[in-house]
Amino acid sequence: MSFHPNDVARRARMSSMTLVLGFVFLIGAFFRTQVVQHRQYVMQSEENRLRPIPLPAPRGIIYDRHGEVIAENLPAYSVSITAPSVDSLRTALTQLAPTLQLTQNDINQAIRRFRRAPTRPTVILPDASIDIVSVLEEHRLDYPRLIIMSVPKRYYPDGPMVASFVGYTGEISEAELNDPKYVNYKPGQQIGKGGLEKQYESILHGKEGVRFDEVDARGRPVRGQGPRPDLTPVGAPPLYTNIDLDLQKFTVGIFGDSLQGGAVAIDPSTGEILALYSAPSWDPNKFTGGIPVEYYKQLLEAKRRPLVNKAIQGTYPPGSTWKLATSIVGLQNGVVTLKEHMPVSCSGGYQYGNRYFRCWEKKGHGSLDLEGAIKHSCDVYFYQLGLKIGLSNFIAGGIRLTMRDKSGIDLPEENQARWPYAVDYYNKKFGGPRNWSNAETLNLAIGQGANSQTVVNMAKLYSAFAAKGQAPRPEIAHLVPQRKQVFQLTPEHYAGVLEGLKAVLEAGGTAGASAIQGLTLAGKTGTAQNTGGEDHGWFVGFAPADNPKIVVAVLLEFGLHGSRAAHIASDMIGHYLKVGPIKATMDEG
């Protein structure tokens, strides 16, 4: 051993230097990590411990034209869970199944949601009952990953009364998630599924907020924090509509439980939809947060087909209500004048070629001018008018009146009307020009044949007439009115046709029983021939006739003919214009 003091002192110096160097190295490394790279690690640490919990924004409230609530939000509870993997989620759900009364379907659905967005809490129950929530709250510690959140739930105070136009909300579906339209949506979110809710989804859905929950390394929430001020959910602005909830409810009341059909009321000067109803209806509140299988099955299988919207989806031959269109096209094309009588007077039918075309009035109307023909809805007159116009011109006239188009109402479900695009339509349909006769013109002239219209489209046609050719776009949401000139009549011609429509609701007219004392109504009844059963009854009309404030179109399925529909329409008009229900007691002419 060499333990000479000098040697030892030298080694001690070397050792001390090594020690100091070693510690300087360590302290340097900590300085670099803690002071120089501090920011970067703070960010990582925040990311580590804070997990974003999405906070659904309340949907925009939907109001009627007087500020009555059509759709609002109620507090409800959603139950979701965070899970690191599918397996862990499946295990947790299996454990929770008895408590939450989960079906296998619920579990599979939750797993699908998780696969779509594994970092978001997976929604298990979008609308949990208070019983389940209270059980879960009791066992909070057993299920640390569960998130029970108060969420806004869509509620329609008038339920089935407004279903026809308001639609419903529900969880976004797989197909919708794949749709580029919903590119920013996440599984488990509620979206508008029909009606206004769907049409104005982008306005109504609001901005989802985020709450940051502190979680531990296993993803269990440790403590909740309030939302960061910049990330609170932003409720959507309200949607103001043109609906008159009072008229809507009144309409629903008339239809009651037995009648089925559709009704639309429009302010012809602006196209504002005042009421829109399809009977029978369904309850949109039951659809919120998942449609119950039983209820849906019942609706689907119901004979009266409540899920088909009879105001905008059902298309029906317009019948005699179409005679307004025939008259307009005839006058505009100059093939007829107001006082002109047709060559063949009405004796209950019209012989065309080898076929005999009946008038609805077997007794016959005799010889009528245009005004009289409208009043009595004389088929024989209009057969001949149709022939005078000619098929090609008539089809073009209908297209010009936009009766081949959708009405443009702001509802996503609207079906397109059916009307030939040209004479060629018949060539295609029957396989060549020789296989059909001009008799089709006769059918078209009285609103039968290759013509079927939605209730809203007919309401639009009469609105166009009420507005002297300016067809307004029917709108439920309160937007800037849009119009389009679809025809132009001389004032004399216009007045003449109007007189005819007024006469319909006078003594001897087809809807004379629906007249209202002190109010001039104008309109037209119609019967849609229905090969599958009883005929459908139509009425489209407006009032006051000289300064129209409201146009009403009513279709009664299996309503035989238009007089009952006319009753409903005149009730609606009377209610809206606050004119008493005193009706002239007249028999149907």
Added chain:
Amino acid sequence: MSRPIVSDVRLLVTAGLLSLFGVAMVYSAGQTDTPTAVASVYKSQIAWLLIGMGFAYAVGRSSVRFIEWITTPLYLFSIFLLGLTLVIGQGAGTAAGTKSWLAIGSHRVGQPSEIAKVTVVLMLAKVLSGRRESAKSLLDLWKPALVVGIPWVIIMLQPDLGTGIVFIGIFFAMLYWSGVPWPLLILIASPAISLILSFSVGLWGAWFFILLALVLWYRPYLIEGIVLMVLNVATGVVAPMMWEKLAPYQQNRLKVFIDPSADPRASGYHVIQSKVAIGSGGLLGKGFTEGSQKRLAFLPEQHTDFIFSVVGEELGFIGVTIALALFLWLFLRITQIAERANDSFSSLVAFGLMSGWFVHVLVNVGMTLNLMPITGIPLPFFSYGGSFMLASWLAVGILMRISGEGRGSALSLRR
């Protein structure tokens, strides 16, 4: 001859401050948001500290000669205990697959390797101080090599890589202190260095030429020189085969040391979370017991192997600097004790104990910043663990005794 109860105030105060600091951190480590068993371990840590201080006091009342006399039986006993772990050993913590714990039934009694660190230092000091001359050739070193080698082999069989590294550190430090020339130390270490460098052919080649130059310059015995070069070649070639023999978790640890992001969910996860904890602590830290990484269980083994990450996260760079400064202060003081010791045994013991601690601090603290591989090596006075606290304070007691008998001490002046 009256003996003062405290023969070295600076040593005692530094070790005491480190221990109190450590207990506080063990307490904080238990303060997690989801309470675990760690929440109450600070109580037993205090108990172990008190027992350790009692031992230190007892040792401090004895004499260096008594310690030297009892060294051989102590050493043999600790070898026996180490051997026992291979039979009835259990694992724990980051090294759950190993057998470093001595257990009776399912109850873990202690880690004999912690006690062995002290007894090996004593035994090595006894063997080295028994020689008149310092070793000049490799053959002269067979005895000290055997003293360290036997426990080292057992520990590597457990296997406990971290403790193995500590033993090697102690061995080289004590040889250096005993006067073995540095070229000889490098020659001894050369096969191991070859082993490490063998993963890169270029590095190993360069190392081989440096070694050759060293051999030619230092001129050891011809036979030894040739044997060394052959050994270097052998380890350079054998190493890849050895790699295959390592347990997967050991391979992983070494791999992750090189690139922690290679396996971010498993081994690398610990290091990344530890760095995030320390880095987010910043200059002043998040506050005592307030570390979010720790609270939310992102830190693994926060009361044992990664306790220094808690220091970094909660007390910041200031706290880290204070802790490291205390360690440096302690180690410099012990170096001084070794320098002033009355005899070569005392001197070697002091230096050996200090170097063991230094390796611990360097590897453990370095590990929290990914400067060292994760080897499951505790931090003296900080990491929770009875055996280690006991062994550490036993060492403090021995050092107090040596300091008390050394030159310039109150005791020696009175003599």
